[in-house]
Amino acid sequence: MIEVKIGTRDVEREREREREREREREERERERERERERERERERGRGRERESVRARERERERERERERERERERERERERERERERERERESERETRTHIHPFFSRR
Incomplete structure (x- = not known):
C-alpha cells in the first residue's frame, strides 16, 4: 500500500x-518566434x-x-x-577695311 502511494506520488511528480x-519548451519556442519576428522587423527596417x-x-x-x-x-x-x-x-575689321579702302581710292 505504501509503495503504491509512493509510486503514485512518483508518477505525479514525474507528470x-x-x-x-x-511549458519551458513552449516558452523557448515562443521566445524563438519572437526573436525571429524581431529579426524580420530589423531586416525590413534595414x-x-x-x-x-x-x-x-x-x-x-x-x-x-x-x-x-x-x-x-x-x-556653351x-x-x-x-x-x-x-x-x-x-x-x-571688315568695316574698317571697307572704310579705309574707299578713302584710299578717293585719293
Whole structure:
C-alpha cells in the first residue's frame, strides 16, 4: 500500500516535471518566434533604410548630373559669347577695311 502511494506520488511528480518541461519548451519556442519576428522587423527596417539610402544616393546623383548639365550649358553660353565677340571683331575689321579702302581710292 505504501509503495503504491509512493509510486503514485512518483508518477505525479514525474507528470508535474513533464508538464514543467513542456511549458519551458513552449516558452523557448515562443521566445524563438519572437526573436525571429524581431529579426524580420530589423531586416525590413534595414531594407527600408537601404532603400532610402539608395534613394538619397540616386537623388544626389541626379542633382550632380543636373549641375554638370548646367555647367555644360554655361560653358556653351560662354563659347557662344566668345564667338559673337570674334564675329564683332571680324565685322569691325571688315568695316574698317571697307572704310579705309574707299578713302584710299578717293585719293
